[in-house]
Amino acid sequence: MNRRNMSMRLAVLVALAGLAPILAVGAIAMEVLGRRSESGSIDALREVASQAASRIGAYVAGQRETLRAVAAAAAGDPDAARRLEEVALDAPSLGHVVLVGPEAPPAALPQHLEARAVKAARGGREVLSDVYLDDDGTPALDTCIPARSKPGWAVCARFDLLELWRFVQRVRVGRSGYALAFDRAGRLVASGAGALRSAILTGERVPESGLAVEAAAVPEQAPSRYPGPLGVEVLAGWAVVPESGWTVVVEQPASEALRPARTAQVVLGAVALAALALSVAVGVRQSQHVLAELAVEERWLTAGRIAAGITHDLGHRVAILQQTAGLAEANDPAFLPRIRDNLRSEVATLRKFVADFADLSRDVRALELVPLELDAFAESVRRSAAPHAEKMGVSLGVALSGSPLWVRADRYLLERAALNLLSNAVEASPRGSEVTVVVAHRLREAELAVVDRGQGIAPERLLRLFDAFSSTKRTGAHVGMGLPNVKRIVEAHQGRLSVESQPGRGSTFRIVLPATDPPVAEAEREHS
């Protein structure tokens, strides 16, 4: 993972850790905002409907009051018929104003009130018909008011409800909200939605007709959100016109009614995302700074460890060479064999020292991968390590997988890694013991394990066993570069390196690599 990716991950982690709760709270806030907005819109529509219903009720009540006044003033007048006839001039909404007595012929009675209703009016009770459409299509209702100044008589009239049309059509909520008015039977009698007006004249039921009947009974339980008559979801507020049983509903497309809340939600979400992006950007930048500083510090630490290792090892070598020089300065021929052995040994040690550094400097990314049969490879490695093992008094064994097991590997580097593990195992083993190279096939993987019966490794050392310059052996040419180098090589092969160790019972190092098909089968597959 490069520093940029690492800094990005660090920044995202920091941002998520900090902003996730904020985002969660924001999401909850947005949900609450949406719900409150809907309930607020419905309340507003209900209020408009309520005001409309009140005004319609007040209009009808006003007309009836006018008729009461007329009935009181004119009914007892000898010229009552003419005075009542001319009421229409001053109150255009009142028509066919007539005085009805006990002997009135049926033709003189209001068309939409039954005879018994008229009789009830003559008896002192005001009566009102349902809303009906007159022959010319305008809404009207008939009413009879007791003529107080002429007992046993009533003044009847026709209310022209054109004003109801006008009033309902004038109600506008937002850009598309409108009002509808229904009579007791759920028949549409006025509509602010132009597309529904034909239903007023034809008497056809509209989708809200059933709801209107229910709302007249229990307005609080009338639905407030449903598919509207124009094919869009609407929010609705219902109200009942006093004393009439008519209902008024004010509808507004939900998308329009909730647009402010939606806008607020979008803005809130955008702000949160912008904050998150800003946080990540700032975090990335700061992480890059921190990582750069860490890298500098790490380089100094590494240099220090290298220097410590080199100082320790080369110091030891220098001390031996100084002793050897002292022996040479004595010019004593008896010392010659010892001087020769010392020089030979130190040269070999320094050569290994240089080789370790050479491995360290090698670029493991430029692998030259070739098919490698792991059993044969293990046998080859054993042969290469045999002289050293023999010198150390340790025997080497091989446990092969028994069937061809192929991997793709850079033979030179993989051999360096395997020999390193073998060399370590031999050096860790007591004389007379055995080190075994084990090859095994595990599902789609190939394993090469080096098993010794040495002292084992202390658990606290296992944690940093593969860190560079962490070796504590400090004997011979061990500068702590061997195992880190092995790990580097194995990982470059898309493999993994692991160790199991029990103090006093030995250690097992495992190199696990992806298994491949045999070269011929692979070639055939590629060919096909």
Next chain:
Amino acid sequence: MRRLLLVALAVSGCVARAPPADFVLRIAVVGPLAPLAHDTRLTATTFAQDLVYEQVLRPEGAALGSRLLARYERDARGIKAYLAPGRRFSDGSPVEVEDLVRSIRAAGLEAEAAGDGALEVLAPPDGAPLEARLALVAVFRPGPQGDLGTGPYRLVSASEHQLVVERVKPVPGRIGRVELVSTASIREAFAKTLKGETNAVVNLEARHAELAEGVPGLQVVRGRGPHAAAIILNAERLGPAERRQIAEALPLAEIEEVAQGRSCEPPPEGVEVTPLPPGAEFTLAVATLDGPIERAGLAVRRGLGARGGTLLRVSAEEAWTRRASYDLIVNNVLVWPPSISALYWKTGAPWNWTHYSNPAYDESLQRGDYAGAEAALARDPPVLLLCRSERIAAVDSRIRNPSLGAFGLLETLPDWEVVR
């Protein structure tokens, strides 16, 4: 050459497509339809007459003009008229002088060919104003499928339920076909249009117009018609002095206001109403045509004060047959074009059923002095005019410039533009 073709293709792609010539206007009308002929008088078939036939003279603004006559002039016998060249019937045959003569004679006037594409229309012995009469004469030629006309449309089919006319020469962007669809009532006609089964309805009342406002796909069109509500003073029962007293006593602006909800014009300043002297009650009548007329009758009775007597409600026919029983009647009269009033008030004119006579008025008409005629009527009023009636229709909103004719309701329809 290839480049030229490419350019031509590109240019043709950029040119807007021509507007359609096959637009169909389906008009919902009230009542069964009569067969279409030049002299159909009743039923909504008269709307189709505006499209299929042309009058010898027709209102152009406040004056009279003609599409069929190149010119006309008065002479001692009546009017000498010259046929405009190139006019044709809907079957492509040319209009002849004989066709004009036949059409004028069918309207009860005398006419004869005068040679060189001219004809002589003789003044009627009853003194009826000739030009006003010619404004009501439709030109036709009998054909196997009915009367041919010279208008921009011709008859396709007709029944009592539906009458169809189509454009003689289709014009892009204009209405190609008009269908009159019969309905039982104005309520049904209006409902059909609101539902989209028809795309026009005419002769709406003002209250209906309110229901049409804001309906998707429809627009409300308003215009002034040729009629006006009028208080006709029955000259057979009222002398000139009484008529003048009544004219001075009635608050016309107030009557107009209560009758129709608005006044045609603001009431003239400084006009004082003079109460009627005591006397016998006047008997009034109203033609039961519509609400405003009836309210106007009530308002007139109230305006007459103590002399406002019995109010009779009579049908259009009874207005003539019972004319001996009332002193005033509120009814509709033709007032447009202005010259048409001569048909009512000239001595002996065909519609002058009150037998009103005003020599000064007659002389002004004879001279063609319409302003003088109007002044003579004001001095001895046979009628008190209220507002010219409003014509209201709801028509398809794809029509860009609909207007309603001041004389024939659909006379302007051939010029309506259809928007794609």
